[in-house]
Amino acid sequence: MQRRSLVLAGCSLMGANALLSGCTTVSPPAWPASGVQADGTAELRWLNRITWGVDSATLAAARRVSRRDFLGAQLHPASAQGLPDVVQSQIDALALTQKPLETWVAEMDQRRRDADANVDDTAKKAAQQAYQQDMNQLARDAAARMLLRCLYSPHQLQEQLTWFWFNHFNVHQYKGNLRILVGDYESRLRAGALGRFSDLLIASATHAAMIRYLDNEQNGVNRLNENFAREVMELHTLGVDGGYSQRDVQELARVLTGLGIAAVDKPPVLRAALQPLYVRQGLTEFNPARHDMGSKLVLGVAVSGQGWTEIIDQLNRLARHPATSQHVCRRLAIYFSTDQPAPQLLAPMVHAFDASGGDIAVTLQAMFDTPSFSASLGRKFKDPMHYVVSSLRLAYDAKAIVNAGPALGWLGRLGEAPYNRATPDGYPMDEASWSSSGQMGARFDVARAIGSGNAGLFRTDGARPTERAAFPQLSNALYHEAIVQTLSESTRRALDAATSPQEWNVLLLSSPEFMYR
Numbered sequence: 001m002q003r004r005s006l007v008l009a010g011c012s013l014m015g016a017n018a019l020l021s022g023c024t025t026v027s028p029p030a031w032p033a034s035g036v037q038a039d040g041t042a043e044l045r046w047l048n049r050i051t052w053g054v055d056s057a058t059l060a061a062a063r064r065v066s067r068r069d070f071l072g073a074q075l076h077p078a079s080a081q082g083l084p085d086v087v088q089s090q091i092d093a094l095a096l097t098q099k100p101l102e103t104w105v106a107e108m109d110q111r112r113r114d115a116d117a118n119v120d121d122t123a124k125k126a127a128q129q130a131y132q133q134d135m136n137q138l139a140r141d142a143a144a145r146m147l148l149r150c151l152y153s154p155h156q157l158q159e160q161l162t163w164f165w166f167n168h169f170n171v172h173q174y175k176g177n178l179r180i181l182v183g184d185y186e187s188r189l190r191a192g193a194l195g196r197f198s199d200l201l202i203a204s205a206t207h208a209a210m211i212r213y214l215d216n217e218q219n220g221v222n223r224l225n226e227n228f229a230r231e232v233m234e235l236h237t238l239g240v241d242g243g244y245s246q247r248d249v250q251e252l253a254r255v256l257t258g259l260g261i262a263a264v265d266k267p268p269v270l271r272a273a274l275q276p277l278y279v280r281q282g283l284t285e286f287n288p289a290r291h292d293m294g295s296k297l298v299l300g301v302a303v304s305g306q307g308w309t310e311i312i313d314q315l316n317r318l319a320r321h322p323a324t325s326q327h328v329c330r331r332l333a334i335y336f337s338t339d340q341p342a343p344q345l346l347a348p349m350v351h352a353f354d355a356s357g358g359d360i361a362v363t364l365q366a367m368f369d370t371p372s373f374s375a376s377l378g379r380k381f382k383d384p385m386h387y388v389v390s391s392l393r394l395a396y397d398a399k400a401i402v403n404a405g406p407a408l409g410w411l412g413r414l415g416e417a418p419y420n421r422a423t424p425d426g427y428p429m430d431e432a433s434w435s436s437s438g439q440m441g442a443r444f445d446v447a448r449a450i451g452s453g454n455a456g457l458f459r460t461d462g463a464r465p466t467e468r469a470a471f472p473q474l475s476n477a478l479y480h481e482a483i484v485q486t487l488s489e490s491t492r493r494a495l496d497a498a499t500s501p502q503e504w505n506v507l508l509l510s511s512p513e514f515m516y517r
Contacts, residue, residue, distance in 0.1 A: 053390025451505030
């Protein structure tokens, strides 16, 4: 593109006010205050919130049924409805999917030990590098699978929630062997993404990825490690203002003693009295010899039970705590609706959460039914994941990419690479965290790569692709039928002035309106 076009697109990206401020701010679209739009675009904005971003198939499916029925199918997805064959075949071909998790862990652990034990320095370095490369590939396989599901799964709401819950129960791929574990951990969360919160909490807390990330395998009787217990209370359940004390953290850490990871298939040698208390679930192990069997007091209530049962009971109790419903509903509202959820939005969610025993689908239905949610449509700024996925869903519509590498690279450059948030709080979901001038400049570069049709998404051999501008031509039906209605007059004029399909594509994907959902 010519420099004139770059400046035009860049300033379109920043909003009209940016012309006076050097393209350093983003201006939100000036939609009407009501969720019922006079220009008939409420449907598209609603779909852009329920899904990762509208495409032709989604729009057609939504128009075949009522909004309530479409939402019902998203809240309660039919298991028989899977991915397109061409996408599923890509997932099936990934190395990660060729062996069970336990086999991968055992094999890679043995490779690491063998590499470290090599007495020849050159051979040792080569073996260690090969080990690290293969570990990285397993994590990339998991990320590619995640991205393909977000792009092409008919269960769009479930995939959005899978991303949300992984972020809520965050782990970092570069600790220990988590690069092997993150894919299975994500799958565990996906299975319960629309179920009960208590089940999600237990699934996270008893998975090897979380146990290793927050050091609970080092948590044993008379040598407490409080990391996991603190984050369970502060981030996963009650929230930082949830009314717990340091003493409560210590007591919960005592409850969690003995919950660790089985390094070998052979169970530990235990006294006869402890053997019935031993639990093994996949890579997760509860070793009663490492558990504090003494009396405990968590949040003012004496803990009953012993061992594994004690752990599960306390996690269930935390999941049902009133502070948890407030904390979790607020996180959901920020992700799906607005950076500053009003009481009118949160109150129905909290009531639904408590009344249903933490049923996520019921809680989301309550949120979607509020006028506050409708009023927020088109005003929620896209984090990088939403920006990249929505761009690809619009750009290539039903055409499946065969190389997720470029898209994963974009997410890394934009600061939201899968599984790569080092701290347990997860990536932020507010506009201020993602609307800097540097971020906007990087988004323009992503828009240019996608809009050119020359990003390498359709080649697996590293060669430059031959196709160009696979998407939006000026006659794009989805654009003329629906998307054009969501654009301001200034953006439409910029699109009309485009001198090539590629320039038009970039202007659309970098427009102020496309930054919001």
